[in-house]
Amino acid sequence: MKIVVLLKPVPDTYGQRVLDLETGLADRAASETVIDEIGERALEAALRHAEQAGDVEVVVLSMAPADSQSALRKGLAMGAASAVHVADERLAGADYVRTAEVLAAALRKTGFDLVITGDASTDGTGGVMAAMLAELLDAPGITRLESLEITADAVRGTRATDGGSMVVQAALPAVVSVTEALPDPRFPALRGIMNAKKKPVEQLTLDDLPLDEVGAALDETASPRSIMLSVAERPPRSAGTIITDEGDAGERIAAFLAERRLA
């Protein structure tokens, strides 16, 4: 069985994230790039399955600029067997549909029984990619799994949805996304980091991908679907009054709320 885990390099949420005020794109020089944590959880789920079931190959896949291979390296260090990196200058500023087309074509090329992604990235926060991939690949899709159980021919789990949870199952090949309710990812061990250097990273450009199989054009740079009109930075919030409790803080907060008509 082949499980492909999608990893997205994103600006580290622990740092100051900066948008380029000219292009509206992330200023990648301004903050450190890391794998989105939710992708690490997706990988953790795949690795745990591989450890207890025999004959499971875990591959990590990213569409990312040529110089951001570190995300994939970390995935390999955590235990993935190989990595696929789609990098192409014609993908700068790619929108959701373009990204989905490219990932779907890469998944077609790599082959998969199960694709696992995070439910939403910390930079885009769209939460639509897994559903789009299920459509483009004509595979059953289950978004927002809080638990998952993988067998030789199916995936099953609890899906957190509006107002409750569903138990859902799908025949493989399938695409699923997972939430933060899944276990924390492991830290790569030193041996894993050393081994990662020997593991294969396949480099692909748009020319290597069967884009026609997912109904997509080779180069869409000339006709972007959407454009950014303006970007403005909000002034940072400043601190107000700080008091130390002298036995009456509860009363004082109540008075503050009443004064502002918030209570």
Next chain:
Amino acid sequence: MNPILVLLPAAPAGGLIAGTAEAIGAAASIGTPIAVVTGPADALPELAEQAASFGAVRVHTAVVEGPELGAPAADAFEAAARLVQPELVLVPATVEGREAAGRLAARLRAPIAADIVGVTRDEQGVVVRHSVYGGAYDVESAATYGPLIATMRLGSIDDRAEAATPDVQPLEVTASGRRAATIERFEPVTQVSTRPDLRTAKRIVSGGRGLGSKEQFALIEQLADTLGAAVGASRAAVDAGYVDPSAQVGQTGTSVSPDLYLAVGISGAIQHRAGMQTAKTIVAIDRDASAPIFEIADLGVVGDLFTIVPQLTAALEARKG
């Protein structure tokens, strides 16, 4: 007449998904709101009527029942989009809403604007507004060719439309036969809460790791009830099992912009602030004077929450008389 199509997948627990009124309200502010509602046959007439009562001038309905997840509703939304030819498709950004938006965008190869917080119109057409990186940036974007499919952050839009006379038109849908997962069962969240929805609440009381246990987290619930507020939480409180994951506020939880955000025993990690720093008024209680939450609080109180919160709740009760 600038048709704006609002996608309304039925909520799994019944009824329309959250955010319906504001999505239709937003649509009415820039064009003619037309809704497409999917759900079980016996529920559709009522759902359609509700959509009209929120201001949809026309409601297309399609029966979607049975255990298949995602694809059948997408067939209906695709049929509606091809029929209505909207300039903009608006979808409340709930779980089922995002699923619908993603699937429709993939089918139409149409641009997605995710998690928008505003929509306007200029000479060129529809413009949508995003709040990026936890409210640090405001970004405006537009589609170059449409329709633009926008998921709308709940609680971000105040526009409401006037009720319309129901004009319900069943949709003709051809099943795509796309492979789909199977729903085995659905379990609604057990505790029926009378508290406001976190995503749209005007007041929120949030508790963090400082509460120490699920039992003690009840202090937050009592204070919230006294204020008529929704209950929020930090990820640490959710991870510790004090409260349901749906209460998480922050980077990977819900983004909120209430009039009042009262943070209790929450240090104010950058990922938590990303989900609440656009609140109008922030009040924080924490015993650590150097907690980062104080950097953004309008009123910060350094002290022990276990004495302050009961006193605050009692004082508010007393004021209510």
